[in-house]
Amino acid sequence: MTIMSFLLLTILFMTWFIYFSGLNPQMVTIFYYPGESITSSLAVIAVGCILIGVFIGFVLYLLSTLRQMVKNLKADRQERRNREVISIYREGVSRLLSGDMKKARIHLQRALDRDPARVETYLAMANVHVQENQPEEAVALLGRARNVDPRSLEVLFKLASVYDSLQRWDDAAQTYREILGKAENNRKALRALRDLRIRAGEWKESFELQKKILKFAEGTTRQQEEERRLLSLRYEVACQGLSGDEKELKSAKAALQEIVKDAPDFLPGHVSLGDVLRRLGTPLEASSVWEEGYRALGRGVFLERLEALFLDEGDPATLLSFYRDFVREKANDLMLRFFYGKLCLRLEMIEEGLEQLQMVESSGVDSPQIHLLLAEGHSRRGRLDIAIQQYKKALGITSRLAIGYVCDSCGEESREWQSRCPDCGEWASLSVVGRQSLRGAMTATTQLRPIHHGERETWGTV
Template sequence: MRLKTALITGTLILLMVFLLGLVSKNVEVLREPFLFFGLRVPMAWVLTVALLAGFLSFAVWIVASGLAQVVRRWLTDLRRQSERAAEEHYLKGLDAVLGSRPLEAINHFQHALESQPNYLPALLKLGDALRSAGRPQEALTYHREALNEHPEDIPTLYALTEDALALQDHEEAKRYLLEIIRIQPRRALKGMRMLRDLYIKEGNWRRALEIQEHIGEARVLEEERAEDAAFTPGLLYQIGVDLLLQDKHAEAIAQMEKVRKKYPAFQATYMKLAEAYLLNGEEQKAVETYIDGYRKNAFPTCLLAMEQLYLEKGDPEGAIQQYQNLIASTDRKVLPKFLLGRFYYRLEILDKAEHILREVEGNVGQSGLLQYYLGRVRERRGDLAKACEHYREVIRILDPFEFSYECTSCHQPSPEWKDYCTHCQRWDTFLPTFRDELMQEIHEPSPVFYQEIQWKPR
């Protein structure tokens, strides 16, 4: 500023010296009259008035510029003060949020907006705090205000999505998520996951599969979307289930076969595919599917389903033959042998039941489940002393006496096998929970390309 003033002053002095030099050399000219609308005015007066007018204009410009600068500084200081006040209240609000004091946080965020009405972080956090306090409608108001100021702000759109979900307005939530995906078509991984999960909740499996395919094309690290890989077979499987519910048996079979071929370790497919074959009148293919489910995944539920099928049709010999064929052709003989012995026990063929179970006993270590059935056989024969010995072994080894299941994703228990967990919305996660030597074969390593992926709830 001082340099600028010095330059202006120096320029004015030089200009005055230059003008005085011109006047001294043009005295005669200055004495000449100047016609001004018919009036004869000395030329010197005209030049003097012109110079004064120019000087005054310049002086006014200098003063106006100085005043404008002062006003700008004053306004800037006021804005900075309001920003500092808003930021101070905003930080206090964040501290209250971290301290689980939502009402105090709301108060601080409101004060921040009083200091700076369009302060985006405060608008977002105030809305979040209101939603956490059970006031989603008010939260929606502030988040919409933030969106009006910043129409394509991604955090604001996510906040509006959460508000809509809190209000159970899934259509509105999907609208905001689609807008996020439009803005970031290959990067909005969170938005695509949320949208996919909404379609899953609605049972719109095909639309969910479309979003799942977009997730597969997203430009993110493979590690970041590893957990999403397991959704693809689940959604393909569920489309087949829907076709089956619509009595489109042939289409359901075709869909399930695609899933079995592409994802052979997806165990639920074998159960539902066998059901589809049965509904389509193809019993032999259903049995083959159950057997294939055990061969590829050591999945005992398939064998139990096959066993029940033969019992319901009054053909226990058919189940026995299938068990014997499987035992003769598989490397994993222990579990089918045990199930065959258990089946003989259910049929009251106690001699064969004990013979098979004794063979199994020689191939495994301590098995409470095996001792339980040996005890039951002895009890049916009236040999109570031997039965009690076996029961004591059961109590010593383990608690559960029958198969029970647990979701490997959310650990939800179930007394029976299920293909879909309604608690965490995952497929193919229920496995037997008891710890027993009979299950050792099932847990042996197998060449499954996505078996170790853990499905987590959203």
């Protein structure tokens, strides 16, 4: 069929050529070089131009086809190479997940050697270094990965994590800032940088970061938690003025008053506001803040602050009046009775103090502090038997003296010996408390030696 088509086209072309020659019998001269020319009929020249054009088109077609073939060959070769590298990489990751670090390193290194531009391979190899406790090598490898793909957030997060494990807080913070420079609303980077700044005591920067985090938490289950953290950081920023001059103290006072107003249940705000007022030379205002704080929150730190304030001012009577009035209002406030009894012991009001402390003990409270104070009070009154019993209760001593055990690995204490530490899970790690001190204090044993004939009698005469 192809041959017949070719013959038909040839016949048609010849027919057209004869017809075209009959219509154009004129001779035409064409100069193709100075002094050189070709003279022929118009039909021949026209057909020659057509054939030359067809030939040029055919050559261009051949070149295009050849170029596409070369391109496809390269693509196929690259595809095979990529499949091979991916297979090696997956095998390395599989070994990594199974805990076979040696083979994981071999496979991943092969993958890196064959394709140094794959960021995933660098990340997997960095994990191998981290698990083998080689964080510095992981940092170097991640630095190479960052050069390969500077925009990869995964590389930067991993690098920051390794810096964190190395306690290179500043480098970790700088890496998180780099992430935020590429993705300013990245929640994970914002939280991580905030936590690092909190650890470093950079309260103003932490506060600004927390405000951004709170915007993203609005309407979510984390909103209340983030609002509370923002309040805490706002408090820390305010407290930076506590160690400053009078101007800074007044600024801190205003900020803390706003915090107490906005969050009446925020304990540190009340405590620190009283501290500021005391430093500003207004002890009555400080005591008023702490008294109101105790009435509202019932926390013992207010009573501790009040006791220190009035004793330093040489005015324990005012504090005693406060305790007595409050006890009449709330007779079941055991925290108040505890501090009331403790103050009485300090002021040598022994019987009144013992009365308050015994009421606390009789209510079922069993704490070392109560027993120690009761022991002190009875000791001052010469009731030594009762004092000894209270001291025993404070120390947890029963008829069987419990020595106790401590874990050599994590330091967790246990009353009874156990084969495995309940805290860290290490086996055979519980030892008697003080074992290391006892071992360190042991004197060197005397080396045994033979006693020769007659030496014993000589020794006996010394």
